[in-house]
Amino acid sequence: MAMEIPDAVAAPQPPAIEANPTHMPAEKALDAELVADLHDAFGMMYAGSEWDSDDEDAAPKITDGFDLPALLSELAALVSLPQIPTKRRLFPGRAREPFVFPSTAPLPSLPPVNAYLPFSPLPLLARLRTFGAAGLSPVPPEIGPLACALHGWISAGTDALACSRTCGATWGVSGLADLRHAVRDGVVRRLAATLSSRHNAGCAWRITSSPPELFSELRRILHPLTAASLGSLARALAQQTLAGPIAPQWTSPSSNAEIDHLATALRRHLPALPPDPESENRTGPRSPEPKETLAAALALFGWFPYDPTFPTDHVLAHGTPTDIVSCRICCRRVGLWSFHTRTLDLGAAHISWCPLRADGWWRESVLVAPRGEALLQPKALSEMLVVSEDGQPRKKWRRR
Ligand SMILES: [Zn+2]
Numbered sequence: 001m002a003m004e005i006p007d008a009v010a011a012p013q014p015p016a017i018e019a020n021p022t023h024m025p026a027e028k029a030l031d032a033e034l035v036a037d038l039h040d041a042f043g044m045m046y047a048g049s050e051w052d053s054d055d056e057d058a059a060p061k062i063t064d065g066f067d068l069p070a071l072l073s074e075l076a077a078l079v080s081l082p083q084i085p086t087k088r089r090l091f092p093g094r095a096r097e098p099f100v101f102p103s104t105a106p107l108p109s110l111p112p113v114n115a116y117l118p119f120s121p122l123p124l125l126a127r128l129r130t131f132g133a134a135g136l137s138p139v140p141p142e143i144g145p146l147a148c149a150l151h152g153w154i155s156a157g158t159d160a161l162a163c164s165r166t167c168g169a170t171w172g173v174s175g176l177a178d179l180r181h182a183v184r185d186g187v188v189r190r191l192a193a194t195l196s197s198r199h200n201a202g203c204a205w206r207i208t209s210s211p212p213e214l215f216s217e218l219r220r221i222l223h224p225l226t227a228a229s230l231g232s233l234a235r236a237l238a239q240q241t242l243a244g245p246i247a248p249q250w251t252s253p254s255s256n257a258e259i260d261h262l263a264t265a266l267r268r269h270l271p272a273l274p275p276d277p278e279s280e281n282r283t284g285p286r287s288p289e290p291k292e293t294l295a296a297a298l299a300l301f302g303w304f305p306y307d308p309t310f311p312t313d314h315v316l317a318h319g320t321p322t323d324i325v326s327c328r329i330c331c332r333r334v335g336l337w338s339f340h341t342r343t344l345d346l347g348a349a350h351i352s353w354c355p356l357r358a359d360g361w362w363r364e365s366v367l368v369a370p371r372g373e374a375l376l377q378p379k380a381l382s383e384m385l386v387v388s389e390d391g392q393p394r395k396k397w398r399r400r
């Protein structure tokens with residue numbers, strides 16, 4: 001709504017336009033003051049807006065020095081809190097740990113089991129290890145140790161589970177085996193669906209559990225499938241564990257061809273055993289010997305020489321002979337001497353929750369694939385890679 005301002009009173013300041021204020025009657029002068037105050041008030045509220053631009057000729061700006069931004073900044077200065085000197089918070093730099101732990105490197109110490117680090121693999125291992133060798137009574141994987149550990153549960157005794165953050169929640173899986181099949185399936189489904197909601201209110205595990213892929217990540221960092229890591233482990237096994245005349249009987253979830261490819265590949269990477277160029281030129285690469293194959297298979301499935309008098313979780317440069325092997329992830333130990341009459345399954349010998357017990361993970365490694373198959377064939381490469389389109393100038397480095 002436009003405000004009617006008499007021309008005569010709206011201009012108290014020069015350039016005064018029509019009226020001379022000194023000749024103004026007293027009440028008119030009062031009105032002029034009032035109007036001037038109103039101008040000030042509106043000017044402060046609508047500084048820079050149409051209020052000022054209205055009747056610009058008749059009512060020159062009288063709000064100079066009273067614009068809203070200035071008013072606001074004054075107000076802000078009045079109510080602003082005293083400046084607290086900001087102390088620079090220096091966070092201690094995280095100790096740089098290797099991204100993976102090859103067989104020659106010791107494992108890092110595990111964080112406490114109650115650490116809420118749902119996206120870190122080592123705390124997951126700390127929770128898994130509470131299940132020990134026994135784990136839980138045979139239960140479906142949906143509510144097995146791995147599923148429970150991913151949801152923040154740790155073992156609290158036989159078939160009992162407790163929150164790793166000690167939110168107070170506990171539950172158990174005992175008696176499941178006694179139920180009838182149909183009932184049991186229903187109970188398992190319900191337990192699996194409530195792995196998060198079983199935590200008490202306020203528990204972080206109730207909100208965010210560990211992602212399932214953390215399990216594979218744990219295996220990849222503690223058991224990298226690199227030629228250097230597996231090669232060092234295989235050599236240590238051949239020297240410390242398989243030096244005797246009798247080798248154990250063994251089998252593994254991987255195929256014989258995969259183990260042979262691995263043994264051949266590792267031979268190429270072992271600096272102490274360089275390939276004999278003469279024999280290779282004559283007859284092609286010789287096929288791996290049985291002990292070489294066994295050493296490669298033991299290494300692939302994460303078995304380390306284990307000396308009870310000087311236990312370590314990594315390969316030593318000069319380890320003493322031993323016929324015990326152990327997994328450094330699940331800590332299962334196996335005496336090879338007992339497998340001269342029975343067969344050692346290199347996969348199934350791990351504890352049920354061990355990531356090396358899972359299926360098919362070794363196929364991530366090119367070392368178990370036939371030589372050359374893992375790499376792109378030149379033909380396939382030329383189909384995938386177009387370096388130069390037709391019509392472009394030919395260059396030496398262009399394929400076509
Ligand atoms: Zn909890």
Ligand SMILES: [Zn+2]
Nearest residue numbers: 327330350354
């Ligand atoms: Zn294991």
